[in-house]
Amino acid sequence: MGFPSQFFFYLLIFIPSSAATLRDPELVVHDVHRKLNESRRKLGFLSCNTGNPIDDCWRCDPDWEKNRKKLADCAIGFGKDAMGGRDGKIYIVTDSSNDDPVNPKPGTLRWGVIQEEPLWIIFARDMVIQLKEELIMNSFKTIDGRGVSVHVANGPCITIQYVTNIIIHGVHIHDCKQGGNAMVRDSTKHYGWRTISDGDGVSIFGGSHVWVDHCSLSNCNDGLIDAIYGSTAITISNNYMTHHDKVMLLGHSDTFTEDKGMQVTIAFNHFGEGLVQRMPRCRHGYFHVVNNDYTHWEMYAIGGSAGPTINSQGNRFLAPDDRFKKQVTKHEDTAEDEWKNWNWRTEGDLMLNGAFFVTSGAEATSSYARASSLAARPSALVASITSSAGALNCRKGARC
Numbered sequence: 001m002g003f004p005s006q007f008f009f010y011l012l013i014f015i016p017s018s019a020a021t022l023r024d025p026e027l028v029v030h031d032v033h034r035k036l037n038e039s040r041r042k043l044g045f046l047s048c049n050t051g052n053p054i055d056d057c058w059r060c061d062p063d064w065e066k067n068r069k070k071l072a073d074c075a076i077g078f079g080k081d082a083m084g085g086r087d088g089k090i091y092i093v094t095d096s097s098n099d100d101p102v103n104p105k106p107g108t109l110r111w112g113v114i115q116e117e118p119l120w121i122i123f124a125r126d127m128v129i130q131l132k133e134e135l136i137m138n139s140f141k142t143i144d145g146r147g148v149s150v151h152v153a154n155g156p157c158i159t160i161q162y163v164t165n166i167i168i169h170g171v172h173i174h175d176c177k178q179g180g181n182a183m184v185r186d187s188t189k190h191y192g193w194r195t196i197s198d199g200d201g202v203s204i205f206g207g208s209h210v211w212v213d214h215c216s217l218s219n220c221n222d223g224l225i226d227a228i229y230g231s232t233a234i235t236i237s238n239n240y241m242t243h244h245d246k247v248m249l250l251g252h253s254d255t256f257t258e259d260k261g262m263q264v265t266i267a268f269n270h271f272g273e274g275l276v277q278r279m280p281r282c283r284h285g286y287f288h289v290v291n292n293d294y295t296h297w298e299m300y301a302i303g304g305s306a307g308p309t310i311n312s313q314g315n316r317f318l319a320p321d322d323r324f325k326k327q328v329t330k331h332e333d334t335a336e337d338e339w340k341n342w343n344w345r346t347e348g349d350l351m352l353n354g355a356f357f358v359t360s361g362a363e364a365t366s367s368y369a370r371a372s373s374l375a376a377r378p379s380a381l382v383a384s385i386t387s388s389a390g391a392l393n394c395r396k397g398a399r400c
Helices: 007-008 025-029 034-045 054-056 066-074 109-113 257-262 364-368 379-386
Strands: 088-091 117-124 127-129 141-144 150-153 158-161 164-169 172-174 184-187 191-194 202-205 206-212 216-218 226-227 232-237 240-242 245-246 248-250 261-267 275-277 279-283 286-290 302-305 311-314 317-318 330-331 344-347 350-352
Touching: 054 066, 066 141, 066 164, 088 109, 109 117, 109 141, 117 311, 311 364, 317 330, 317 379, 350 379
Parallel strands: 088 117, 117 141, 127 150, 141 164, 150 172, 158 202, 164 206, 172 216, 202 226, 206 232, 216 240, 226 248, 232 261, 245 275, 248 279, 261 286, 279 302, 286 311, 302 330, 311 344, 317 350
Antiparallel strands: 184 191
């Protein structure tokens, strides 16, 4: 029997999971064909034919709770090789209230994320975790909130700094505050002084092989998800983002050229009510924005500076009613003589209520190849593909 037809459109870029940072983006393209059939088999194992390749990979399994680590085989895009804690033990968070940033207690989330070995972290019950300082993660960890309602909120939130292979799935992350001017442990072997943090929901700083999936994010001090300082091999998928100004920053500054190798996939997300700008705001690197639903923005949806390559495919853009805010894009703080050469394209996007996308650059095949990580579904399907964006209400013993 052949595979269902929908699996023959997936084009998945191979990124070696053993590397701390991504290889030259040019070299990644050459691995596509070798990995294509393997990726189809991986995504086709438990298809429910919803059209969302990540969800089709695991959500139809009524025994998902017993097969949690299957999720690690379901990632797509540039972060698809993020294995998280797949090869480690299950660790259960039982204590939501006793956060000690320097000497965390077993049973707390902080104790789990600082361990040296891979861990797949789950939660014993519904809980709200208010951290006293940033939650600084160690490599090869999964935070898996499925089956319960887990909120990381009302304090400093999650930091992924100079580590690799992180999965964050099924968590509510909101009302994140600044932390710092304090000692914080980042491993079992080290703690140190932290300066004032930005107050992001998820801060990726020099991180690689990171996948943030099915989280609900809102109302943080700075960004909901920011990736800077040479971070790469990232997929941000199936998230529901609301009530925030500067949603997502990808790239540290116009002068920080180490971000030229950054590759990020933004797929199947719902950018919802109360959002203003930066969905995302990009610098230097290669960004695949594919099959997202943009139902709200107040300034613009996608912007950037410093010559990023932005490949927008199969998204749905619903412009606000204000006739001065119809433009999807913003070339940030740059004269047209410069930004006209940046490679920004729209392909198969659905523009509603007067939305329009200002393209730039030539049809640079090699540049867009570095900003391509999967094949887009038709934009007419975006509503159904993103209908379950955000943290899911999964219950044990039933399909999620």
